[in-house]
Amino acid sequence: MSAVTPRAMGQALDRLEGADKVRGLAPYAFEHPVPHPAYLSAVRSTVATGEIVGIDCSQASAQPGVLAVLTHLNAPRLGTDDGELRILQSGDVAFRGQFVGGVIAETSEIARHAAGLVRVEYRERPHDVDLESSRERGQLRVPQQTMALFPMDIDKGDVDSALASAAVQVDCTYRTAWYNHNPLEPHTTIARWTSDGLTLHVSTQHPRGVQTTVATAFRLEPDQVRVFSPHVGGAFGSKGPRHSDVILAVMAAQLVPDRPVRFALTRHEMFTQTGYRTPTIQRVRLGADTDGRLTAVSHESIEQTSRLKEFAEHATRATPTVYATPHLRTRQQLAALDLPTPVIMRAPGECPGMYALESAMDELAIACGLDPVELRLRNEPDTHPLDGLPFSSRNLSACLREGARRFGWESRDPTPRARRRDGWLVGTGMAATTYPTLRLPGSKVTIRVTPDGRHTVLMAAVDIGTGTRTALTQVAADALRVDLAQVELRLGDTAYPPAAPEGGSAGITSWGATICEGADELRRRLAADHGGTVPAEGLEVTVDMPENPHLKQYAMHAFGAQFAEVRVREETGEIRVPRQLGVYAVGRVVNPKTARSQLIGGMTMGLSMALHEASLLDPRYGHVVNHDLATYHVSSNADVGTVEAYWIEEDDPYVNPMGTKGIGEIGIVGAAAAIANAVHHATGVRIRELPITLDKLLPYA
Amino acid sequence: MRPFRYERATDPSSAVALLARSPQAAFLGGGTNLVDLMKLDVARPELLVDVRGVTSRAIEELPDGGVRIGAGVSNSDLAADPLIRRRYPVVAQAVLTGASTQLRNLATVGGNLLQRTRCVYFQDVSTACNKREPGAGCSAIEGHNRDLAILGVSPDCIATHPSDLAVALAAMDAMVRTIGPDGSRTIPLTELHRLPGSEPQHDNVLTHGELITAVDLPPLAFAGRSYYRKIRDRASYAFALVSVAAAIDLADGQVRDVRIALGGVAHKPWRATRAEDLLRGGPATEDRLRRAAEAELADAQPQADNAFKIPLARNAIVRTVLDLVEVAR
Numbered sequence A: 001m002s003a004v005t006p007r008a009m010g011q012a013l014d015r016l017e018g019a020d021k022v023r024g025l026a027p028y029a030f031e032h033p034v035p036h037p038a039y040l041s042a043v044r045s046t047v048a049t050g051e052i053v054g055i056d057c058s059q060a061s062a063q064p065g066v067l068a069v070l071t072h073l074n075a076p077r078l079g080t081d082d083g084e085l086r087i088l089q090s091g092d093v094a095f096r097g098q099f100v101g102g103v104i105a106e107t108s109e110i111a112r113h114a115a116g117l118v119r120v121e122y123r124e125r126p127h128d129v130d131l132e133s134s135r136e137r138g139q140l141r142v143p144q145q146t147m148a149l150f151p152m153d154i155d156k157g158d159v160d161s162a163l164a165s166a167a168v169q170v171d172c173t174y175r176t177a178w179y180n181h182n183p184l185e186p187h188t189t190i191a192r193w194t195s196d197g198l199t200l201h202v203s204t205q206h207p208r209g210v211q212t213t214v215a216t217a218f219r220l221e222p223d224q225v226r227v228f229s230p231h232v233g234g235a236f237g238s239k240g241p242r243h244s245d246v247i248l249a250v251m252a253a254q255l256v257p258d259r260p261v262r263f264a265l266t267r268h269e270m271f272t273q274t275g276y277r278t279p280t281i282q283r284v285r286l287g288a289d290t291d292g293r294l295t296a297v298s299h300e301s302i303e304q305t306s307r308l309k310e311f312a313e314h315a316t317r318a319t320p321t322v323y324a325t326p327h328l329r330t331r332q333q334l335a336a337l338d339l340p341t342p343v344i345m346r347a348p349g350e351c352p353g354m355y356a357l358e359s360a361m362d363e364l365a366i367a368c369g370l371d372p373v374e375l376r377l378r379n380e381p382d383t384h385p386l387d388g389l390p391f392s393s394r395n396l397s398a399c400l401r402e403g404a405r406r407f408g409w410e411s412r413d414p415t416p417r418a419r420r421r422d423g424w425l426v427g428t429g430m431a432a433t434t435y436p437t438l439r440l441p442g443s444k445v446t447i448r449v450t451p452d453g454r455h456t457v458l459m460a461a462v463d464i465g466t467g468t469r470t471a472l473t474q475v476a477a478d479a480l481r482v483d484l485a486q487v488e489l490r491l492g493d494t495a496y497p498p499a500a501p502e503g504g505s506a507g508i509t510s511w512g513a514t515i516c517e518g519a520d521e522l523r524r525r526l527a528a529d530h531g532g533t534v535p536a537e538g539l540e541v542t543v544d545m546p547e548n549p550h551l552k553q554y555a556m557h558a559f560g561a562q563f564a565e566v567r568v569r570e571e572t573g574e575i576r577v578p579r580q581l582g583v584y585a586v587g588r589v590v591n592p593k594t595a596r597s598q599l600i601g602g603m604t605m606g607l608s609m610a611l612h613e614a615s616l617l618d619p620r621y622g623h624v625v626n627h628d629l630a631t632y633h634v635s636s637n638a639d640v641g642t643v644e645a646y647w648i649e650e651d652d653p654y655v656n657p658m659g660t661k662g663i664g665e666i667g668i669v670g671a672a673a674a675i676a677n678a679v680h681h682a683t684g685v686r687i688r689e690l691p692i693t694l695d696k697l698l699p700y701a
Numbered sequence B: 001m002r003p004f005r006y007e008r009a010t011d012p013s014s015a016v017a018l019l020a021r022s023p024q025a026a027f028l029g030g031g032t033n034l035v036d037l038m039k040l041d042v043a044r045p046e047l048l049v050d051v052r053g054v055t056s057r058a059i060e061e062l063p064d065g066g067v068r069i070g071a072g073v074s075n076s077d078l079a080a081d082p083l084i085r086r087r088y089p090v091v092a093q094a095v096l097t098g099a100s101t102q103l104r105n106l107a108t109v110g111g112n113l114l115q116r117t118r119c120v121y122f123q124d125v126s127t128a129c130n131k132r133e134p135g136a137g138c139s140a141i142e143g144h145n146r147d148l149a150i151l152g153v154s155p156d157c158i159a160t161h162p163s164d165l166a167v168a169l170a171a172m173d174a175m176v177r178t179i180g181p182d183g184s185r186t187i188p189l190t191e192l193h194r195l196p197g198s199e200p201q202h203d204n205v206l207t208h209g210e211l212i213t214a215v216d217l218p219p220l221a222f223a224g225r226s227y228y229r230k231i232r233d234r235a236s237y238a239f240a241l242v243s244v245a246a247a248i249d250l251a252d253g254q255v256r257d258v259r260i261a262l263g264g265v266a267h268k269p270w271r272a273t274r275a276e277d278l279l280r281g282g283p284a285t286e287d288r289l290r291r292a293a294e295a296e297l298a299d300a301q302p303q304a305d306n307a308f309k310i311p312l313a314r315n316a317i318v319r320t321v322l323d324l325v326e327v328a329r
């Protein structure tokens, strides 16, 4: 692994496709022009659990313009055993809102109207959708391992005795809400069967994943499925793993051969079909000596999954990495419920987990009479607290100090509820943040060079709106040691070599390292076979993502520090956050412009989590009742104050040839804790359940 | 969404006649509420009669010093109108706290007053709702009701009326002018909307085919100092948990007259007459305000999730009026 010299990297370039996007020239999946499209609208179950005992499509079929009606009675048998994807395989209903059919019609209006005319009769079964009551009844189970890299549960030392004998103890339970991703662009598909196979335009974080999933489900060879995904309008994890919408679209297209079928989820469907972040109930126990040095940490998380498929949000994942402690325990438990399956959402694990841990650390700081920044500095480990590996680089302390300096933390009076301005209580809070430097397997790249010095880089990676296309072009230019203008990067097409999913903040790491390997290989081949000059017919290489020899020698993580100022109106409990500030140590920043946008975007999403977002489940019906963007509140512009993101110089030669650590997720981690801690500083009231809404503060007004 | 027909009315009486002939027809203003509800299958009109061309888009001064607002005036134009901003600032403020710029550009005054409740169950045809389907049951009473009403509720419905504009107009004693199959009439705004009682399907007292043509604001000298305070779950683009429209007339420190209306607490804009009566004739002290507010809220019947609205409304009334008193000094 040879380091790449930055020339294009580090430049704050505009998005390469930005001008096309604002002019509407960058088509999203649904917009792709196709001849003579048909439209699909789904039929969804109106019971939470049960069985279909009758289905009457006659009225729907009779509508002029209806081409076909899809139900479990005429759906193809699928070749997948993924419970979430196995739709329309029987009359069984596993959650309210599950797809039970679809109507294909000449226009989307006809399809939607006719879908409402499909009469479905159910034999209902009692359902169980309540996490709290599952917990009370003791119906929890230990999840299977999700990521081999991180053990699910950890036991180090003797936590119980250490907690019992600790001079200072904190024992608190925190709750986070159910969150839905709600990217602006809904999940969309155009599916078209031809004699050669299947062509799909899909809004996805992983074209290759769609290709293999669909091939398996419909018993095709992967190369019979071609997936295009040139532009994606946001995802936040919801477009990573495949969901049943793409299956329904492909089934529908089978019924109208040679006609492309367009399918876009409605906003309601975005709350049932595309996964969500599980609510969590987290108990954190901390033991410390009177100087604030941690002697024991115990972090337990309870979450939900569906009965169809297990997904465990690894909320305790970051806990072993952040602070030094001789005794450590993490536990995860799951309730399997009659609900849709949760899925990864921006910083799965770290985001809810660090909210709880960093809230508890704030409570510990107060219990010890220590400044919260100082408490964290005192608990910095020399090596990874769990396996003793050195960190490839660790600059949490530097972020804490730099953040405190920029924020003006030094002059902070720790007394809660001691500052008033014009009827508002004012407070400040902070939290640490971290995210692992991941690399995801499964990438290849093809690089072509022609005698005019132009390089074409091909891989089935995607840009979900984050600026990946631009940043990766910068990486490629430096890896190839040419100007940006000589590089053309092509993404979003499974005709190109497969690429790992967009996720885990690992895009640049996985795809970039692969491109660097390809550039090295190209130079080797040029030198060895062509005397260093490009032959007239050009030269092409294809390589796999290289191994990283340092993986087993170093622990690789990004770190940061989050600060927030909060105002709470005394008489009403209204909350405003005039200022958020984050300082991050994320390795090399490839493109300061798009990186900053990721960081402040993450912080804003953290604000939204702290104050606004919550999907409200009605246990009687079994579905989220605030399933639109008028009632599912995300922070509005007026809620967002000054948001500042900075990073410190960090040169990490071990993570990958670019020295990058990933910046897509770390901004959300800890942001909610910083705000919750600031609310406590402002009001003296500790709210341990998100979102912090005014009714929770009003009793203390 | 079901198929429907669309017609543009040529004058108010033909609009009324079109509806009178067709029991499943509805007037269309900006469509920002009605069309949403059609997409959700909550509203199922067979015919939409577009009235934007036949309701006035003018805001005119009346001979008595009042102001007439045409029912076709957009919410944005209403909020921007200099006359309204000067004489009835509470009206402009209320409009600006509602929805978003894009929505306000489309939304009309008539449509705003007749927008339907935001109760999540009302908007979801897969759940039971008496307002949508009389007799089906109310999902909100034992469900999510944090946003819903505390005053004037019935065992059949606890919905709130969501309009901010209507709250300000209620405080100003606005009059609603209509023309319907039985001729024209003028209805005090405070009597336009009704309490749910045993017929929550009826939001208001209008008959089918009755068209709102204008809203009259009577002259009110002290309305020049009026204020709309809206408390909600985010800083913008959210409906009121509680809102207060208030105006006060002080003479020698005594309350000569006062107007208070509440939003977010009832099936209609809630004119706080009890509090007003208690306040008139005495000083506007915090203590008296508090007692007046408490008296107004004494009959509140909160649900499991919305009891917080009682102290919230009380504090909001006190603060809003105190702020006006402060300005008056």
Ligand SMILES: Cc1cc2nc3c(=O)[nH]c(=O)nc-3n(C[C@H](O)[C@H](O)[C@H](O)COP(=O)(O)OP(=O)(O)OC[C@H]3O[C@@H](n4cnc5c(N)ncnc54)[C@H](O)[C@@H]3O)c2cc1C
Pocket (backbone or CB within 6 Å): A630, B026, B027, B028, B029, B030, B031, B032, B033, B034, B035, B036, B051, B055, B071, B075, B097, B098, B099, B100, B103, B106, B107, B108, B109, B110, B111, B112, B113, B114, B115, B116, B162, B163, B164, B165, B210, B211, B212, B213, B237, B238, B239, B240
């Ligand atoms: C996301 C969102 C947020 C919003 N937030 C707020 C908010 O915070 N505060 C707030 O007050 N509002 C809010 N609104 C609602 C908005 O103000 C209303 O949708 C709008 O005012 C309705 O006006 P319209 O002309 O579009 O009505 P339409 O949708 O056209 O009509 C509404 C109703 O009025 C009837 N109607 C229309 N004109 C007449 C007439 N002249 N005579 C008789 N009947 C008539 C229609 O038949 C229909 O029943 C929000 C809306 C949305 C979508």
Ligand code: SF4
Pocket (backbone or CB within 6 Å): B117, B119, B120, B121, B122, B128, B129, B130, B131, B132, B137, B138, B139, B140, B141, B148, B156, B157, B158, B159, B200
């Ligand atoms: S409160 Fe009214 S609108 Fe809401 S569910 Fe009950 S009856 Fe329907």
